[in-house]
Amino acid sequence: MSDLIAKLNWRYATKKYNPAKVLEQDKLDRILEAIRLAPTSSGLQPFEVLVVKNPDLRAKIRAVAWNQQGVSEASHLLVFAAWDDITEERIDMMFDMTNEQRGFINEGWEAYRKQLKGIVASRTLEQNAEAAARQVYIALGLAMVAAAFEEVDSTPMEGFDPKAVDEILGLGERKLKSVVILPLGYREAEGDWLAGLKKVRRPMNQVVSEIA
Secondary structure, eight states, rough: OOOHHHHHHHHOOOOOOOOOOOOOOHHHHHHHHHTTTTGGGGGOOOOOEEOOOOHHHHHHHHHHHTTTTHHHSSSOOOEEEEEEEEOHHHHHHHHHHHHHHHTSHHHHHHHHHHHHHHHTTTTTHHHHHHHHHHHHHHHHHHHHHHHHHHEEEEBBBBOOOHHHHHHTTGGGGTTTTEEEEEEEOOOOOOOTTTTOOOOOOOEEEEEHOOOO
16 A cells, blocks of 8 residues: 555544644644645635634634634634636736746737637636636645645634625635635544544445446
8 A cells, every 4th residue: 555545544524633632833834845745726826824823813713613623723724715706817817927937938828818808708707616626636635645745633614604704704805705714633442433443435336437
């Protein structure tokens, strides 16, 4: 069994964190870098990640997140927030940055910029927001894999009031909408009902099919 698969077997959705055990900065940095490197549709990276450190803010988020312990007691809390819309200005920002960093302008790339603007213009604001939110889950998956590789516990959470979290963090002013939150830290197995239980997944032949 490879090291990565072994660590994915090790991870679980931790239900109780040790609030006294702090996540090392270098491990956090590598998890955040994995998020930054996540692939996204058209390379837009239509989201931001907030590392919420303020205990008062985390307590407020916990109150609108079904009182889940990890929100306030894990070492760190990440809030993944998607763009509230995919606008021409945001498309230009990413395409211009690509041209600048690569040092040249590609005609095909510029034609795709125009095509992409037409696609997003044909959709409603809600449809664009949903498209941006879907990209968050690619980055979330990489964050959890990176955390497992670092032997850091994580618990993805959709169980919260997004509008309340948006208000708590002032995301509306930043034209963002919260999508999912991810506590990071170290498990406290005693008192965690899920710790030590067998990981249950459907067998491979029920998950993967080969189509020749």
